[in-house]
Amino acid sequence: xxxxxxxxxxxxxxxxxxxxxxxxxxxxxxxxxxxxxxxxxxxxxxxxxxxxxxxxxxxxxxxxxxxxxxxxxxxxxxxxxxxxxxxxxxxxxxxxxxxxxxxxxxxxxxxxxxxxxxxxxxxxxxxxxxxxxxxxxxxxxxxxxxxxxxxxxxxxxxxxxxxxxxxxxxxxxxxxxxxxxxxxxxxxxxxxxxxxxxxxxxxxxxxxxxxxxxxxxxxxxxxxxxxxxxxxxxxxxxxxxxxxxxxxxxxxxxxxxxxxxxxxxxxxxxxxxxxxxxxxxxx
Numbered sequence: 047x048x049x050x051x052x053x054x055x056x057x058x059x060x061x062x063x064x065x066x067x068x069x070x071x072x073x074x075x076x077x078x079x080x081x082x083x084x085x086x087x088x089x090x091x092x093x094x095x096x097x098x099x100x101x102x103x104x105x106x107x108x109x110x111x112x113x114x115x116x117x118x119x120x121x122x123x124x125x126x127x128x129x130x131x132x133x134x135x136x137x138x139x140x141x142x143x144x145x146x147x148x149x150x151x152x153x154x155x156x157x158x159x160x161x162x163x164x165x166x167x168x169x170x171x172x173x174x175x176x177x178x179x180x181x182x183x184x185x186x187x188x189x190x191x192x193x194x195x196x197x198x199x200x201x202x203x204x205x206x207x208x209x210x211x212x213x214x215x216x217x218x219x220x221x222x223x224x225x226x227x228x229x230x231x232x233x234x235x236x237x238x239x240x241x242x243x244x245x246x247x248x249x250x251x252x253x254x255x256x257x258x259x260x261x262x263x264x265x266x267x268x269x270x271x272x273x274x275x276x277x278x279x280x281x282x283x284x285x286x287x288x289x290x291x292x293x294x295x296x297x298x299x300x301x302x303x304x305x306x307x308x309x310x311x312x313x314x315x316x317x318x319x320x321x322x323x324x325x326x327x328x329x
Contacts (some may be wrong), residue, residue, distance in 0.1 A: 080304075083297050083301060084297075085101065086098070086297045087109055087110070087294065087297035087300070087301050088107070089101040089104070089105075089106075089294055090106045090108045090294065092293055092294045094293075094294060095293050095294075109294045109295055109298035110301075110302065112295060112298075113295055113298050114302075117281070117284075117295075117299075118274070118276070118281065119281065119299065121274060121276075122276050122277060122278045122280070122281035125276060125277050126260060126277040129195055129198070129259050129277060130256045130259040130260045133195050133198040133199055133255055133256065134256040136195065137203050137206060137255040138248060138252050138255055140203050140207075141203045141206035141207040141209075141210055141251055141255075142206075142210055142251070144159075144163075144203070144207040144210075144211075145206075145210030145212075146210070146236055146240060148160055148207075148211050149211050149214035150214070150222060160208065160211065163203075163204035163207055164204065164208065167205060171264045171265070175264065175268055178197055178265070179268060179269065182197070182269060188269055188271070189269065189271040189272055189275065191275070194265065194266060194269055194270060197265050197269065198258055198259045199255075201258060201262075202254065202255040202258045202259075205254070206251040206255060209247065209250065209251060210244070210247055210251055213244055213246075214240065214244065221235075222235050222239070222240070249314065253310075253314065257307065260278070260306075260307055261279055261303070261307075262279060263279040263280065263282075266280045267280045278299075278303045281299070282303065
């Protein structure tokens with residue numbers, strides 16, 4: 047082996063070691079808040095977060111027992127699951143049809159439509175809450191699941207439409223033409239031929255939409271007034287009052303909130319990676 051070859055080999059090894067060190071450091075930075083949250087949730091007293099060293103001697107699951115037995119946690123969980131599921135179904139349906147229409151059809155203003163959807167993502171939530179509250183109030187949708195789902199769809203659909211539009215662009219137009227030759231309508235072509243091919247992209251859009259509804263706080267805490275209709279994120283905020291904050295219960299509830307989403311992500315992560323990368327490699 048020549049000197050140059052040895053030098054290149056050492057260079058590659060050094061680069062690999064540095065890359066692994068950098069990734070390990072980034073992983074530790076990302077995992078530290080989660081580990082800290084779990085650790086604090088095992089402290090039985092609300093002020094244990096101020097003295098974390100004392101938690102080791104009194105580790106307990108009492109916070110979890112209190113949250114599950116003495117709060118409306120399971121009601122909040124059911125409400126959140128309902129809102130997230132309906133937001134996912136409705137949001138993905140509108141995002142898919144919008145993305146497909148802009149990808150395949152050339153109607154007046156089709157380019158401006160996508161830019162309008164992009165512009166809607168530029169406004170902060172603090173600016174949108176007041177006009178949305180007024181609109182929902184005029185429609186009689188304050189303190190209803192329908193109003194909250196409508197708001198979440200308005201947040202998730204623009205991003206998902208952009209993503210799915212790019213995915214549909216990678217599916218050959220000849221498939222649509224073959225469907226029309228076989229006598230399918232545009233809707234038939236979309237539902238019977240295009241959607242099955244776009245399942246990885248739809249999976250990513252569905253997960254993003256569901257995640258948007260699962261952990262959102264600002265809209266839910268503003269539009270939902272009845273505590274029996276609270277979602278998990280709003281229920282979490284009930285542990286904070288003007289003069290007190292029960293950090294131990296908040297930490298335990300936050301861990302419980304994260305478990306279902308983490309489990310779903312673990313089960314479908316391969317499909318999500320396929321969906322996020324297939325659009326760049328197809329065609």
